[in-house]
Amino acid sequence: MTTKTSLLKVILLGDGGVGKSSIMNRYVTNKFDAHLFHTIGVEFLNKELEVDAHQVTLQIWDTAGQERFRSLRTPFYRGSDCCLLTFSVDDSQSFLNLGNWKKEFIYYADVKEPEKFPFVVLGNKVDVTERQVSTEEAQQWCQENGNFPYYETSAKDATNVAVAFDEAVRRVLALEERTDHLIPTDTVKLHRKPRSAISCCS
């Protein structure tokens, strides 16, 4: 297992303008462009990394945040291994919307066990001096909504960006190791399912 490279799909969600693309670009290319275009449609970047001796290819998906584009971004949620819920600490509305983003993700990603799904919450733009969301508020939300790890990031000065992605990967891998043991039983179940279904109806 440790020598194999696994492909992990991570998706960045959050209101328009909270810095999703900037976080992705900071992490993958280590660059920051304050005047980057807002995302139209869907984009993704790959990044190779090693976490705890695991070779991992991270596929990071970045989406347009406006409500209007929901139907065009939600199909991409499927197959995600991790979801980074992002808000901007200088925009309280984007923080208030976190719950909606979480809901939208769980609904469209077709997550089997939402309570176990690895979400990571990012409060971006901590370099900005005028905060509208305090660290405590954010931490409290994370605790109450599933005990998600919370990172205060700045794509602009690179604060915590790599750390947050590393944590996301660790969460996914930990979860995978647990489910690895379950795979044999699952397989049997799947095979049996149609049969038992047949025998019980007539």
Added chain:
Amino acid sequence: MAADSVLKVLFELDGVFIHPSSEEGGSEQDSLISGCLRIVDKDADVLVEYRPLEDSDPSNMLCAGKDSSSVMEWDQCSGEKLLETQQSYETEWDMINAVSFKRRSVTNGEGSLNHSSERSRWAFSFSLSDLRCIRVKEQGWSFLLLQLSESCRSPPALHFHQGGSRDFLESLRRFAVISQAAGEEVCLMVSSPNRALSQSFENLLDENNFGLANQKFRNDPYVTTLGGFSKVTNYIFDAFRGAEEQQQRRPPEEVADLLGEVIPGLEINQQEEPGFEVITRMDLGVRPPVSRRDPVSSEEWSRHQDAEGRMINVPLLKQIIFKGGLCHAKRKEAWKFLLGFFPWESTVEERKVLHRAKTDEYFRMKLQWKSVSEQQEGRNSKLRDCRSLIEKDVNRTDRTNRFYEGLDNPGLVLLHDILMTYCMYDFDLGYVQGMSDLLSPVLYVMENEVDAFWCFVSFMDQMHQNFEEQMQGMKTQLIQLSTLLRLLDLSFWNYLEAQDSGYLYFCFRWLLIRFKRELSFQDVLRLWEVMWTGLPCQNFHLLLCCAILDSEKQKIMEENYGFNEILKHINELSMKLEIEEILQKAEGIGLQIKSCKDLPASISSILGWDPPAPPPAPPPALRTPQRGAACSSPLSRDSSAQNGCSPAFIS
């Protein structure tokens, strides 16, 4: 009998067997039912019939058709016994064969089960329109499992001990579209094309689905039928190549026919029924060479203006703008005409009057949002959201352009104010991401708030549907593009289909903001003025998409790009495209299509050539963008004039 008089046998094959033991595990373990399989045309409905040999009494026929007054009823039967017999086949049969057949009741009064009726119970008949899926299996001989629509019980497996399954499928092909299910060699999807089209588009655009639930695509038979139009022949050829070697003795011209149909260069032919399209062979012909010219100069422009300032010989003027664009100095003036802010036939005086009125109107609307107090805005979440998003997006629109670069650039303020005023102009739409991209080049050229606003309004009339809640414009365009691509390059279209990319999602950004992010700023100006001439046809931008895809298909197919890679590749074309080359190629493709004999109606209606009967659409060349009525924009006209696929969305 009266029924016989309108019955036409289209195909007949004796020696087709049913294995009662594997169907029911009942009393007939040892006997096989041999019978005759026919495709018949009865009262304009195509039926598939099977009759056991020793039974010719039609009253014992089982009918699975929707409207049939069936004398017997198939019942879903299950049990261990069934499963045991199935296990002797391959496991993948399990799901399919879970449906078995059992006689429930006899309603025609002749209930005695003599030998003959015991056999006749295996007779069946169903309308081809109810046939959904055919599984082709091989076990020393070929056998087929026919799966009908949900409302009908599917008939038993047909075993072709004496061959002929291939002939049977080929005959079916004349009346339905048969395609191979994605990823399954043994499963054929059947669809009468009307349903195939509407269903697949429904799936394509279903909100939860739009795009790419890859797995769903795999599992959803209807979606794959979209690919069916083209895969029919490939499939028939491939699936049976090995299966029925003994049946290979076919007339050489028939084989050539099959092979020929595998080769690209197919036509989607419009039949009488709306939306019913069948592929036949045709040649698109050579793409004619196209030349471009220099941009229209100030002198040329002046030559098209009379003493009072009316534009004259407008069709020719549009033609030369289409062929070469405009020199930058003339853009500020010419765009107002191209976009329809100024009527071509207006005099300088008339334009002054118009301009004065429009200036007043603009500032009246601007004052509306300007005069909203902070408290008021606190109670108006829509306005608040618009303002917040506009502020964010203005700061991220073309900031490397000198007109918008740096802090506190006046260009940024204008961009902001015009977008806010547009919210007042069209409060229902408000601000949607992408609109700042459309405004930025217009403002750059106009260098004037009022002119830029009204030109933007005109441009938005064309683009309005792209940004509406349901994104109707985007949906329509993606379908139209798919229709065009299918005609132009079936093999590539098939490839995209196979990569779950047939709905062309990767063109989303191209279409939403008309290539704004794909080209350099100067090239965007050129492209847009060319497009605004309305030449050489309606929806020319879709041909631009085809032109770009034509240049990229080789790479995409050679590298065997999958869904993700295609999206990435197309996204990364941004700023690498050569505008003149694309324009040239797109125009060539347009000419190529136009010279097509028997051009499918679906294509001509997209491009606005010979629109089919009423309601007549105005010729695109003379179209002037109209303000304030999105329903009169070229886009909406397309969607209503479009072929059978549109109802799926409109509903």
